[in-house]
Amino acid sequence: MNADFDRKMNQKNKVYESVDAAVADVPSGATIMFGGFGGAGFPNNLIQGLARSGVNSLGVISNNCGTGDGELGILFKNHQITRVVAAFPGPGATHFQEQFSAGKIELELIPQGILCERLRAEGAGIPAFFSPVGVGTDVAKGKEERVIRGQRCILEQALGADYAFIKAYRADRMGNLVYRKAARNFNPLMAVAGKITIVEVDEVVETGTLDPESIVTPSIFVDRIVVARGLRYV
């Protein structure tokens, strides 16, 4: 049976009963991207679900690497993560920093805007692109360089993952999403770059009740929805 066909057949029932059910099939070794920035827009309930499921050897893509035990911190504390792509792990990411310093975590540090463009490229079907960011710096190491329109540029690859875990404010039952204030940040970009996108929301409304003009992430990018209040800010 074709997996894509299966997914399509399930589109009418994207709403999951619980966080644990929404993350139940995530296997050890999976790559997962996580939205969130500045304490806002983290899928904290989905992260806690992964902590409970106990999967390990995860590869994660995230702007930062948690604050103490909060956000992604709990997964580092539980030694569930072995590979990281991040722009700013953060001085408050104590569990990450300790394991990184001990050589237990493989890190690819990349510029924040390039992280965005690599996600966008993945979602847009563009395998790679040239950019001037990072030319002459550590991030250019091993990358093809070319002069384009008189400017030195390096080749950046699209970046996807098995799963995208995101946070939105409100979803309709089809998975159209609206966000709240600065909690939007990376979430819409990760929604397009994950093979399976799982969103936690404050509430689910009936399809057709969201203003089509205000929808930021169209339903086509969303596979699973779970209502998860609480643990909004860590």
Added chain:
Amino acid sequence: MSKPRLRREQIAERAALELPDGAYVNLGWGIPNLIAAYVPNDITIYFHSENGILGMGPRAKAGEEDFDLVDAMKVPVTLIPGAAFFTQDVAHMMTRGGHLDICILGGLQVSEKGDLANWRVPGMKGAGGIGGAMDIAVGARRLIVTMEHTAKDGIRKIVKECTYPLTALECVDTIITDLAVIDVTPTGLKLREVAPGFSPEEVQAQTEPKLHYEGAVPAMPIAAR
């Protein structure tokens, strides 16, 4: 040389004078983050926060915080009229695409040619973090670096060639420190102002590359405090 240099707040006060009314501006971590407090009341600056806000206002009052409305440093903030929210890629279209009028970053080293190193001290503990600095430095229409003129151990930070990990090449336009305002020009570093009480020769002694200046160099206008 034990004369008092400018305090960090005074560097910020001087840097605020570089912002014209109506400008779209991004402020980085460290001293740049102090600058908003010194913008004169009669002008409006549209501050860009790289987590997806344009038109960010002052910090939210106690009891009025909304933790979905924060800056890149998790500080609850407010909005000014005309503000907008957007996705992270749009936030960096604004930085990398050259749409912001002025960006101000902190610095660890700046070279004679305007190369900037500002994200990692060699040998430091932990992973370091690039954040948005490389996108901002490459795309800024005008990039100002605010920093102390020398490191705590007296080591010069304005150098012929950067030895710390680079943020971007030939990106800095102006350096504002606790000793001077210096412009990076195609013919070298031009000393525009000196801190009150300091001579150009004293500033040169704390600067590795040659500083160019003619005649009397004016003092940085800092409110007497």
